[in-house]
Amino acid sequence: MDFERAIEQMERQAQTIRSFTTDVGAEQARWRPSTGAWSMLEVIGHLIDEEREDFRYRLQWIWQHTNEPWALNDPPGWVSRRRYNERNVEESINTFLFERERSVVWLRELTAPDWNVVHAAPWGPITSGDMLASWVAHDLLHIRQLVELHWAWTGGMLAPHRVEYAGDW
Numbered sequence: 001m002d003f004e005r006a007i008e009q010m011e012r013q014a015q016t017i018r019s020f021t022t023d024v025g026a027e028q029a030r031w032r033p034s035t036g037a038w039s040m041l042e043v044i045g046h047l048i049d050e051e052r053e054d055f056r057y058r059l060q061w062i063w064q065h066t067n068e069p070w071a072l073n074d075p076p077g078w079v080s081r082r083r084y085n086e087r088n089v090e091e092s093i094n095t096f097l098f099e100r101e102r103s104v105v106w107l108r109e110l111t112a113p114d115w116n117v118v119h120a121a122p123w124g125p126i127t128s129g130d131m132l133a134s135w136v137a138h139d140l141l142h143i144r145q146l147v148e149l150h151w152a153w154t155g156g157m158l159a160p161h162r163v164e165y166a167g168d169w
Contacts, residue, residue, distance in 0.1 A: 013139040045084025051099035
């Protein structure tokens with residue numbers, strides 16, 4: 001595993017996430033394309049809590065609590081309980097960037113991390129390296145989600161004109 005490259009990718013991806021929220025108004029930030037879909041604010045709120053309470057926390061947990069049960073959390077439930085969609089988009093993205101920077105500093109301060117430590121998660125074994133790889137990949141899922149939200153918003157904003165000529169996913 002190229003540890004430094006993974007961290008650099010996390011830094012770049014945070015800026016990509018930032019770019020997809022620049023100049024987004026409150027209406028667009030709170031808009032959901034369908035029932036059950038997340039808004040941009042909900043995506044950012046999720047990323048904040050994943051940064052604080054999931055990936056960084058769980059990576060440390062794997063190393064320090066190898067034989068203890070996997071602590072459960074509820075990211076989908078956090079969306080409504082924590083009222084992500086009522087937050088301010090600029091404050092939310094700044095909070096995410098702050099938390100990501102904390103994560104990057106923490107990762108860079110690790111001395112000789114063992115990426116092969118295994119923990120018994122409820123679905124099966126997971127290594128500390130798996131957790132870091134999943135952390136990096138998790139951003140990409142939500143970058144795609146932000147792109148899809150922009151795509152849907154743009155199509156609606158330009159109606160009755162159609163966007164089919166642009167291409168298809």
